[in-house]
Amino acid sequence: MxxxxxxxxxxxxxxxxxxxxxxxxxxxxxxxxxxxxxxxxxxxxxxxxxxxxxxxxxxxxxxxxxxxxxxxxxxxxxxxxxxxxxxxxxxxxxxxxxxxxxxxxxxxxxxxxxxxxxxxxxxxxxxxxxxxxxxxxxxxxxxxxxxxxxxxxxxxxxxxxxxxxxxxxxxxxxxxxGAGHYVKMIHNGIEYGDMQLICEAYHLMQSAGMATLEIAEVFNRWNEGELQSYLVQITGKALEQIDPETGRPIVELILDKAGQKGTGQWTLVNAAEQAVVISTINAAVEARVLSSQKAQRVAASQILQGPTTPWTGDQAARDALVAKIHDALYAAKVISYAQGLDLVRSMSAHKGWDIDLGGLASIWRGGCIIRARFLNHITDAYRTQPDLAHLMLAPYFAALLNRTQQAWREVVAHAVTQGIPVPAMSASLGYYDSLRTARLPANLLQAQRDFFGAHTYERIDKPAGQWFHTDWPEVVG
Structure with missing residues (x-):
């Protein structure tokens, strides 16, 4: 002493x-x-x-x-x-x-x-x-x-x-x-989404015949541009790490069973409680759970069939695919951050925490796992519009998503036709399309609910807040 x-x-x-x-x-x-x-x-x-x-x-x-x-x-x-x-x-x-x-x-x-x-x-x-x-x-x-x-x-x-x-x-x-630990939980949820999206980009390039060290070069190059982030940076470094015992890239020798410590699951529970959609993060958590079922996946791979025609694109086609994957990854990463921040906004209002989303984004620009160059744009978006309803609607991000959405679609379509699982990337696209669709088929869903449970519905030709019920025909059998 x-x-x-x-x-x-x-x-x-x-x-x-x-x-x-x-x-x-x-x-x-x-x-x-x-x-x-x-x-x-x-x-x-x-x-x-x-x-x-x-x-x-x-x-x-x-x-x-x-x-x-x-x-x-x-x-x-x-x-x-x-x-x-x-x-x-x-x-x-x-x-x-x-x-x-x-x-x-x-x-x-x-x-x-x-x-x-x-x-x-x-x-x-x-x-x-x-x-x-x-x-x-x-x-x-x-x-x-x-x-x-x-x-x-x-x-x-x-x-x-x-x-x-x-x-x-x-x-x-x-x-x-609990505001501090709450936003750390959401930070980790965004992290789950970001990491899964990066892994899906890796899988897409791997399935196109690219060697591990080639993919490492792509991530290293991406880290010098608009995708610059800590997670993209360490991905490039991880992919180029050679195992001294075998001389092979170490990632090729790592068992494909991902772990988790619970913060991602906590985020899902909270989102359900707040009725906020975080489909990208949800897909990422589920991807980790499914990865842990290694024995079942190996058994299923011997029984369940996928596409029978492999992709045979030449180098020019591969380069074009990589460029599209870049755009798809960027767009989907924005969705992961947007969903996390939307959940923070909802919870802050619910709890009366008055969390400054621009200030929160500003402290994520350094030191933390999800630090990324485009957090500067997120910070600016909320400082310019403190009452911004959703990050995707900020001018910078709306323009970015409009610019990348076609490549994003083509990447998801390519993955589907080739049988490559991209749960987080496709969930992000589904969220984007749902948010931008003025009329969803929930009208039919409401009819179904009223049919079997008399839950009632609103009408587009009547004032909001008025509820109606239809006497539906009886179903026999």
Missing amino acids: TDKLNDFGLIGLAVMGQNLVLNVESRGFHVSVYNRTAAVTDEFVAQHPGKRLTATHTLADFVQSLARPRKVMIMVKAGAAVDAVIEQLLPLLEADDIVIDGGNSLYTDTERRDAWLTPLGLRFIGAGVSGGEEGARKGPAIMPGGPASTWAVMQPIFESIAAVAEGQPCVRHIGPG
């Missing part, structure tokens, strides 16, 4: 926790660290001699080492582990101390913890942190929720450790209660 009380404390020294500690310390702050396994604490501090770090072996020592109001960040597995740490901290903390949950907690858990700690005089922040291990060390995007007064206390630390984009730190106060 040192005589000086430290500025910040962090509990949970897994990789993300360690990198956040080093980030905070590198900005001039003195940091206390605690891990349930004392050996992990000691090893971590020993590996960084000369740093402003204090190793503590009990939570009592950890709390006593911090200046008031104490700033305690918890970086443990979401769920019961967070509650357990808070339970142990409660007898040790004092009024106005700040507890920050920096994990991927469900926003409803954050709201419950806020309601638990506030009457005890403690201040609670649910902070979404995105950027992975590298972001945690060099600058993540941070999405803190909670009282504005608590944000004011944490602002100097959070702004100093966050990534910077366009000269601005990639952190801002999102809103009260």
Whole structure:
């Protein structure tokens, strides 16, 4: 222990926790660290001699080492582990101390913890942190929720450790209660959609006979243009990585069973509750689930038939297809972001959070997993029209979608005729076409509902809000 009380404390020294500690310390702050396994604490501090770090072996020592109001960040597995740490901290903390949950907690858990700690005089922040291990060390995007007064206390630390984009730190106060963890959940849902779309683009090129290293070159080239993004960048790097044991690209040796940690599923549940369509994200989550059914897919591949005529395009045809895939990927990626932001808009209105969508897009421009060049255009769209009803209707994005929609259709059609699954890309196109269709066949659906359940319907030739029922003919048999 040192005589000086430290500025910040962090509990949970897994990789993300360690990198956040080093980030905070590198900005001039003195940091206390605690891990349930004392050996992990000691090893971590020993590996960084000369740093402003204090190793503590009990939570009592950890709390006593911090200046008031104490700033305690918890970086443990979401769920019961967070509650357990808070339970142990409660007898040790004092009024106005700040507890920050920096994990991927469900926003409803954050709201419950806020309601638990506030009457005890403690201040609670649910902070979404995105950027992975590298972001945690060099600058993540941070999405803190909670009282504005608590944000004011944490602002100097959070702004100093966050990534910077366009000269601005990639952190801002999102809103009260669980707003911070909520938008991190939506960030992850968009991430699911984005990743699946990129994988579908890869699959399309692979099915056109392109070698893995050729596809890597395409993604590297795309990353220099309007598709520039962290996920496109790492895709190119992943595809060109060679396995030293076999000399083959490592992606060719990775089993095609995708994992997930729950945030995508949470997003789907919330969208259903809010009656907001997020078909791209839904397709991406389902694609991961289906990928995990490897044995069933292998068995089905021996029974179920697909197209019998493979594509035999020459190099010029392949180049043309790649150009169309570029446009289809760009358009569908916009849909993933648009759907996620539409859900944030709906939930913000429902909860009274008053989330600034332009401000949210601005902090996603750096540090986080979904950072992309076109987030500048998203930021501008909402700053120009703060009451924008839907991102797709902003002039820049409407023009982009109008420009790319034909190539997008041709890519989806090509995939269908070749039997290549593109669930997220086709779901995005279906959403686009549904949104731009002034009259959908829901009139027939309403007739069906009224036929079997007398649910009633409105008429186009009568004032809105008037409901009608038809005496339909009886059906026998």
